[in-house]
Amino acid sequence: MTHARVVAGLATGVLGVGLLAGLPTAQPAHAANTAAAAPAPLDYSVSVDTAATGPTIDPSMYGVFYEDINRAADGGLYAELVQNRSFEYSPTDNRSYTGLTSWTSSATAGGSGTAATVDDGARLGERNRTYLRLALTNPTGGTFGVSNSGYNTGIPLEAGKTYDFSVWARTDSTTGTPLTVTLRDAARTTAYASPVSVAVAGDTWRKYTGTFVASASTTSGRLAVEAGGTGTLRLDMISLFPRDTFKDRPNGLRKDLADKIAALHPGFVRFPGGCLVNTGSMDSYDAANAYPRARSYQWKDTIGPVEQRATNANFWGYNQSYGLGYYEYFQFAEDIGAQPVPVLPALVTGCGQNRATVDDALLQRHIQDALDLIEFANGPVTNEWGAKRAAMGHPAPFGLKRIAIGNEENLPDQYFANFVKFEAAIKAAHPDVTVISNSGPDDMGTTFDRLWDLNKAHGTAMLDEHYYNSPDWFLQNNKRYDTYDRQGPKVFLGEYASLDNKLRNSLAEAAYMTGLERNADVVKMASYAPLLSNIDYVQWKPDMIWFDNNASWGSTSYEVQKLFMNNVGNQVVPSTATGSVAQAKPITGAIGLSTWATAARFDDVTVTGADGGQLFADDFSGDASRWTPLAGRGSWSVQNGEYVQSDTGAQDTLVRAGDVSWHDYDLHLKATKTAGAEGFLIGFGVKDTGNYYWWNLGGWNNTQGAVEKAVGGAKQTLLAKPNSIETGRTYDITVKIRGGQVELYLDGALWGSFRDDAVTEPFAQVVTKDVARKQLIVKVVNAQAAPARTTIDLHGARVMGKAEMTVISGDPEAQNTRTAQPIAPVTSTVKGIDSTFTRTFDPNSVTFLRVQLK
Incomplete structure (x- = not known):
């Protein structure tokens, strides 16, 4: 789990608005204002090369990522009804706790x-x-x-x-x-x-x-x-x-939640995190060689008789009992026919932290823990850890095949140095187990590039990528894996989501998933994240399944994921699509200034058009009437000819000036940090509170700079590199925008550049084959308001003349709640299916056609 602005003071990451109980449900598309003319159909064609053979799809292509976040375990999937049953809650873990909490x-x-x-x-x-x-x-x-x-x-x-x-x-x-x-x-x-x-x-x-x-x-x-x-x-x-309980097991799982997960038919379960894996992992052992109460999550604390297991502080701000432990994770994966994929700490922190162990003895102990875990999962009952598994009721091995080391580490070289030591030890003892590395917390940037370079040169088998982005990003990046090196490490997309729980987000995810399947020779596993959220204990949203203490419901993304996961197929059938193509748009918008847990002053703001004409100038010799507060936070005032934000506790203090229609301009200003935890943020392309770009200098507790793009309140990172801002030093800042190209200058030197003119592609498709059922599965996503009139050419394939069709569609703003779930699949039988046929796909829809072959 990417550690994003959930911890106060970190101007980082991407955490969008999500599902909230009690929100009014959007009306279905057919109930929209009928006075407005419906968009005319757009024409597309899909050509399917049924004689060719595409990549084989891994049986574990789609799975679930389980992390104890949002009270996903205690008060959630773990069926225990008593909170703080062992009286271990403590103010050292959470200031509001006592031993008698609850x-x-x-x-x-x-x-x-x-x-x-x-x-x-x-x-x-x-x-x-x-x-x-x-x-x-x-x-x-x-x-x-x-x-x-x-x-x-x-x-x-x-x-x-x-x-x-x-x-x-x-x-x-x-x-x-x-x-x-x-x-x-x-x-x-x-x-x-x-x-x-x-x-x-x-x-x-x-x-x-x-x-x-x-x-x-x-x-x-x-x-x-x-x-x-x-x-x-x-x-x-x-x-x-x-x-x-699920499978009627003592110390078992909450049935409705486990049933919803099982209904996905996931190919794997990644557990137990996430950020809680590597935080605290560098705490020392006590003299008795037992793990301390500290914040480290250690798998050995989670097995054996439940009354002998630890209770520990959870990274996400509450305690976890470990009643749901590694044995139960392995057992649940087996029960639902999924591969277990445990994640162990690499002794390099991630999730907004930057720390690496210098204790080699501690590192070696964790490496031995990894080896012991594999023995616990796979070893014979005659060895120590296999015997412990058998004593818990499972003498047969669990069949562990893949294990991940680390999660979203921010120190790539230190992480990789530790990873190769884990990998060497595991390969020597268990050559049949795949050891998974990772590429950090973002879809790009210096950490991402460095870890890919290191792992590719090393010959690592698989890398775990994580990213949470806007719907537009997913619609613009369907071809992300088309250009990946086919001979390089395989991809495990361990965490991804579009940042909200509305149908428009799920449609963007669905479009992206067609690209994952098309590249099944590179992308071997993928899991939406997170899996669960208790509606009254939310640390992160969006989430796939929501619940309270007696009810649960799937989000729109749950319905889409379930559709894909139950209709994967075994092999990709090569196909291409042609049709309406959107045009790239330039970056447009006003300018902005902001801070995050920092006081700063700004001066000499000018905006110059590409033709050299001045669009805006403010030296703050007067008042601040030309600036409009957007965030409604902070304490802004003109002092001594400068524009000053003096509140070091306020997060996101964005103010805007200029015209939202501006494009192709140069922004120049001076900025000085006067106090606080981070630096300052320079806005451009600013439209409103949820739609803008900003150059974040001194973010992430003054460790990193980045360009973040907000669309509909959801952020994504476009550029990131190490950076810190000195207190009291005045910086000269210039942002140059030409079309979709942006150059960033700090004190006259080019700090970075990027392009953001990718075309949003709302129509996406992929075709796979279900070999056992002799069916082609035609999967089409139409993430736009216009119907997609599509000719599908199967190039002479002999078909039965009909198909099973499943459709998810509706108002793109609709979301599922406890009281209403308007977004659900509808399955029917359609006729008129031939080797070439035309189908009009609904606006804002995902459609799967199972075409029976003769």
Whole structure:
């Protein structure tokens, strides 16, 4: 996962507006204003060379990327209903946390006592250190304890369903301590099941269990655990699971979410991240050779009996219990017929950080961890790690074939130096396992180019690319992989998405996917990202599947991904398309100034046309009336003949001047950083708050410069290189725009240049063959308002005269929500299919035609 402006103070990355619960659903296209004339059809033709053989498509072409982001695990795919079940939440992990987060004191019939979380010699285990201590002072008949509120609005229960309760407990009472466990509402007025009684005996830890059958349904239940008597009662790992989990597994997965993922029929599952993989990985081990509580994600902490697993801080700002661990990931991949693709830390941070280990012993330990992981997945039951797998219930190997090292590292040379050490050790011990490298966090730039150069020269088998861009970018880059070296590393597109959850985004992704398939000899795996998001705990959007505590729904991108993933085919059939071609457009727009967590001053702003005529000049000898605030943030004022933004806490303070129709001009100004974390941003081609270019100098905590393009609020990086801005130094800045060509000058020297005049191509197609079913799968994307009247020439192929057609279409602004899912596939049978036929594809549509061959 690209670490983008989710962490305060980093003017970086791309995080667009996404799906929000409760937004009004856009009307279908047919309900639009009928007074406006419908666009006339555009004519296209598709020529399919059915006699030729294209690239073979890898069986694992499309998969899913799972990261514990947006509460995807606890409160999500992991079916546990109790939040903070082991009392390990801590303010050192999240300032709002305590050991009793999600818990409140609870008493019945005058019961009394005190509740506190402690970490002492009576703990359950070294990786499960904090527990709940109840000092009971109950009168006769009274009970005292705690109540848990679960996730979202509360604990969801469904009438007639069975729920399994468990707790680890010990008591110093010689007569034992009775526990009463109830499911009820927050007001204590409604019970949702008959109480469960547990008799705790002895002052050593034991597991106690019970079963509820819900008598009523709710989305806001509470689990209360109350004890009678007196003395000290210790509780840990208080758990409530629905019996109805995916595949009915104990400690299992939430069924509706797992079913939606399984319905995709993914070829692989990439896990567990993402940014949480490499952050904290350089923390030292303690004297007992155990991993510390620190922020590192270590796979060995996530296996074995669940009560012995760690709870750890998650990179995305909350805690993760590791109840969903590596064993469960492997098991889930196997259950849905997908290859497991684990990602391990390379000891070089990414995701907006820049740090590399200098501890060779620590590096070697992580390399050994990678080897041990492969043994855990594939080894015989006679070795240490294979035996651990067998003890968890899976003596047969999981069949791991691919493993990735690292994620979005920002230090390419340091990362690559570590990668080759991992790769050498893995190849020596497991030559049949493919070791995957990566190309950093962007689709281009110095880090991307350097990592591709290093890996290509080295002969690396596969590189993991990541990018999140605007819909236009995807429509402009369908041919991205056409020019990749066929003899170079293969591509694993591990993370990509168009930055929103509307149909227009999904159409752009669909058009791009036709290019992935056409280049199946280069692109071996691809996964939209992220997979899951809890609507009440969002760190990143867009996402494929959304949910709350009792419902889930697929986004428009889920529907498109599902269509592609269930209709891949085995082989590409060469095809070409001709028809209406859009024209390149020049960069147009006004100018802008902005800062990000930084104070700065600006002066002597001039804009000169290509003919030398002056379009604009402001030396700030007067007021700032010619500048319009767009972001509505920051503190702007004219001071001593300069335009000053003085708020170092404000992020994105964009102001605009000039005419939005300007094109072919030179922008010149002076800028000085006066305080703060980053540098300044120089806008050009500025239209409004969501559509502009800016040259970000001193971004990413003053480590990198970049040109970012915003379209509809979604950003993409066009140019990036290392850069920092000195406080107090005045910089001379010039931006020259000619058509779609831009040159950037810093203190008179050319800093960088780029072109942005790629043509948006809304019509895309690819044809594949399903060998077993003897079918051609014609896939057409029409991401525009006009119908696409298309002649398809199969060059004499003998067909049955009809085809199964599946269409996804609608208003491009439509999105799926909890209450309405207007975007869904419609399947029908169409006739009139011959070796040459004409089909008019709906506006804003994805259409798959399964043509049966004789």
